[in-house]
Amino acid sequence: METVTLMNGMKMPMVGTGTNTYGKVDNKYDGALNDDFSALESAIKAGYRLIDTAIYYRNEVGVGQTIKDSEIARGEFYLTTKIPETDEYVGSKGLVEQTVLQSLANLQTDYIDLFLIHQPIEDKKTLKRTWEVLESLVDAGKIKSIGVSNFSIRLLEEMKEYTRIQPAVNQIESNPSNWNNELIDYLKDQAILPEAWGPLVKVTEEQRAKLTKIGNKYGKNWGQVLLRYQIQRGVVVIPKSHNKERQLSNLDLFNFNLFTEDIQIIEEL
Numbered sequence: 001m002e003t004v005t006l007m008n009g010m011k012m013p014m015v016g017t018g019t020n021t022y023g024k025v026d027n028k029y030d031g032a033l034n035d036d037f038s039a040l041e042s043a044i045k046a047g048y049r050l051i052d053t054a055i056y057y058r059n060e061v062g063v064g065q066t067i068k069d070s071e072i073a074r075g076e077f078y079l080t081t082k083i084p085e086t087d088e089y090v091g092s093k094g095l096v097e098q099t100v101l102q103s104l105a106n107l108q109t110d111y112i113d114l115f116l117i118h119q120p121i122e123d124k125k126t127l128k129r130t131w132e133v134l135e136s137l138v139d140a141g142k143i144k145s146i147g148v149s150n151f152s153i154r155l156l157e158e159m160k161e162y163t164r165i166q167p168a169v170n171q172i173e174s175n176p177s178n179w180n181n182e183l184i185d186y187l188k189d190q191a192i193l194p195e196a197w198g199p200l201v202k203v204t205e206e207q208r209a210k211l212t213k214i215g216n217k218y219g220k221n222w223g224q225v226l227l228r229y230q231i232q233r234g235v236v237v238i239p240k241s242h243n244k245e246r247q248l249s250n251l252d253l254f255n256f257n258l259f260t261e262d263i264q265i266i267e268e269l
């Protein structure tokens with residue numbers, strides 16, 4: 001698996017698996033938990049090591065157990081989780097700390113590789129206080145890297161006033177309906193790694209047909225073309241599938257290079 005080096009020197013896999021519907025009835029985000037983590041088991045067997053979960057997904061415990069049951073060393077994995085932006089979690093220093101400690105317990109681990117703030121915290125004081133607690137947990141070795149998700153340029157600029165440790169990652173939507181290019185350009189300029197959620201959603205039939213045509217040149221499918229485009233431009237992707245073949249296909253991205261003419265078509269989708 002190819003990796004990218006974050007601004008703090010830590011390495012992160014270029015491709016990971018999302019988990020937001022794993023362990024849930026009918027594979028639905030809001031579905032009740034059913035303890036069926038076979039999709040994560042199969043993702044791990046396929047070779048995924050970056051696992052992206054969140055407190056909002058309610059499945060940290062099952063994710064942690066599945067990782068443990070894989071009997072693969074903890075050090076092989078790259079675990080991401082995310083704290084909700086609501087007062088219940090970030091309303092005080094103590095709550096933030098307690099939330100991180102709970103995630104560590106849920107995931108059955110001594111450290112989290114990447115801990116993100118899931119959604120923008122608009123209250124300046126709350127964001128500053130939350131960030132400072134996360135920084136102290138990096139100092140304590142409980143988190144390796146800290147970052148944000150769905151943060152705007154404005155909010156990232158505002159954070160510069162007080163951050164001792166810069167956000168290493170901003171996890172944002174990026175797909176043909178919303179490439180988020182202005183934000184991605186800004187992140188690259190700031191050495192903040194862009195990580196794309198929903199890399200395979202919101203693709204129209206017409207876009208799929210164009211991507212399929214490109215893929216035929218390389219012996220790849222439309223999804224692989226999209227994912228390759230992202231990693232080739234330095235964006236980490238976390239596609240999620242409940243299907244073993246698609247999980248394998250979404251990892252099989254490191255044996256071809258998109259030509260400039262094809263990149264141009266993708267950018268104009």
Ligand SMILES: NC(=O)c1ccc[n+]([C@@H]2O[C@H](COP(=O)([O-])OP(=O)(O)OC[C@H]3O[C@@H](n4cnc5c(N)ncnc54)[C@H](OP(=O)(O)O)[C@@H]3O)[C@@H](O)[C@H]2O)c1
Binds near residue numbers: 020172196198199247
């Ligand atoms: N930070 C945030 O605010 C945020 C928001 C949304 C998501 N996320 C994270 O990002 C992860 C990925 O996003 P996502 O799950 O919304 O979307 P995604 O991974 O882009 O797409 C998932 C959908 O695409 C299908 N799929 C996967 N591979 C495919 C392929 N090769 N060909 C055709 N269809 C394919 C899946 O169906 P099958 O299961 O049938 O294959 C599923 O319906 C999430 O799981 C979550 O961890 C973060």
